[in-house]
Amino acid sequence: MKEHISCILCGNNASPFGRVRERDFYECQTCRAVIMDPDYYVDRDDEVYRYETHDNDVNDPRYQNFVSPLVDAVKKEYESGKTGLDYGSGTGPVAAKLLRDAGYEVTTYDPYFERNPGAFLTNYDFIISSEVVEHFHHPAKEFRLLRELLKPGGHLYCMTLRYEDEIDFESWHYAQDETHVIFYRKETAEWIKEAFNFSGLEFEERLFILEK
Template sequence: MINCALCGSETRKFTEIQERIYYQCINCNGISLDFSFYLTDTQEKERYEIHNNDVTDPGYQNFVSPIVNAIARNYTPQQKGLDFGSGTGPVITTMLRKQGYDVTTYDPFFDPNPNALIQTYDYIACCEVMEHFHHPNKEFALLHSLLKENGTLYCKTYLYNSSINFNSWWYKNDPTHVFFYTEKTLQCIKSKFNFSKLIISDKLICFRR
């Protein structure tokens, strides 16, 4: 048995699919892939490189638009933002910069800029990234530390709930997806990292520092 990579609590075996074992935390309800099935850094990077992240693709732009629109509604171009996990095609950054926004990119594989992690930001975009976190306890602690007071962390991921048949859920099939969140998991993140507010909508998760 393993301890939860987010809250450190005890986990129980959740399911085994095609010899891949998943555990669920008895405290935060997060679901994690057994560490032994994680890809190596090289394998993970190779997987990301086959993604077709074309910043000019209308479908890709539409997919990230809930985050882009939320930032445009709540922040001005003069305020500083971070696109955390910007990937091979930083579409959020591209769209915001076209509107005059000041956005820094960071990605551990494609833009590992250490200077990006020694500043603080008014807002952080984290789109389809948190399900890739190998150490969500450390990653959310880092994200919280990078936010200015009253800053907002905008996340996008697919949440698991009991109405979903996990064994047939398409979202778990990506080998780089290693940690899955429920609404209770998000509430635990809010509490553990002292975020002042959490808003969960259909297409957007917002943590306010």
């Protein structure tokens, strides 16, 4: 392993942390993110192939149940009719479907499966991102963009598994996925809140929720 690498989130030095399936990971002592060495990123075609193998049927009750914490969090905060963006909607935008069925206006965007430049021409009451932020190769750029797309007081709902010290990283199933390049601790979400000038932060189940 290298002595250190630059953190892909905050740019500071990240120190050796672990090795999973012959891929090196580092921990940033500033933002506390755990990141994969970019030398091990899979290429675009392999990444798309991996996503296409996901069985994301929007009508599958199990998949709907999986994203229910995200959908429920939006419903708790916003009345129907509000506008949202599903950022990284993937091959089966089930959260967007469930919210649309409940009367919300949801735009979808995905860099691989739904390149929709018009999605960036307006601002939203809320943005949802389900199992996406752990794939960010340039997370600082992504979080800055997402904040800009929110209306004042809007919320960004990030659904991802957070890393905690009691987890055995080398055997953690989340780290086995070669397309997962960054893992967030609670402290990482707190760093994001301060660094990108969000006004609030909450944690719910698999979510961290940032308020503009």
